[in-house]
Amino acid sequence: MDGNGRWAQQRGMSRIAGHQEGVESVRDTVEACGQLGVKYLTLYAFSTENWKRPEEEVSLLMRLLLRAIRDETDRLYRNNVRMQAIGDIDRLPGEVRNELLEGIQKTKENNGLTLVLALSYSGRWDLVQAVRRITRDVADGSIDHANVCEDLIGSYLSTAAMPDPDLLIRTSGEFRISNFLLWQLAYSEMVITEKYWPSFRRGDLYDAIRDYQRRERRFGLVSEQVKRTGNGKGFMRRLFGRVAGSEE
């Protein structure tokens, strides 16, 4: 969710005003994903590196996060959204962590959209914590080093119970992963939009899904093989049918 600061700067406003408007984009995107039948939406809300921003911005962002979780949990619950979090959440201020854990607890039986908040998260952090736990389990004999494979590594990552993303949307025209889901994005499609996050609304999400639909995901195979076996487009095609204004 990039570009909050630039959106605000363009309007002569404070950076936090950009983050505030960004919450509106979160609301609209989550609602649209729920209505479309998207199974998982992961929002990169605060990275490990974001802790190094000026103290005042970090503290205002934490306050905003606290308020957003507090204000939205009931609505998420009523809309069958299950809230989860990935990241080093022990670093979050106690109040934010408690509100988050309460939201996760309250919505845990919901089975519509799973909304994953990446907080104090980075892909490298995730790999480090996984390697630490794997090496510990190899050392105490609970796993054999010969059994360390892709599936096992995936099962130690914070996204263990989640599918890899089909689509990564990055706002504000930057062509970077910025330490997001490094392992999990191996074969994800990417859509980069010029829009700053606070201007991003459901119409931009629909555009990104339409863009995704036009692609062929080959997962390292050749086109003919993919056509024979299908390439995972079915789910996104079914979504597409629900995108308002879709001509297909």
Ligand code: FPP
């Ligand atoms: C990046 O823009 C955005 C962030 C670091 C914060 C994102 C947080 C929110 C939208 C608020 C709340 C989130 C939830 C899940 C309720 P930037 O500040 O790097 O923008 P810039 O690159 O233009 O400076």
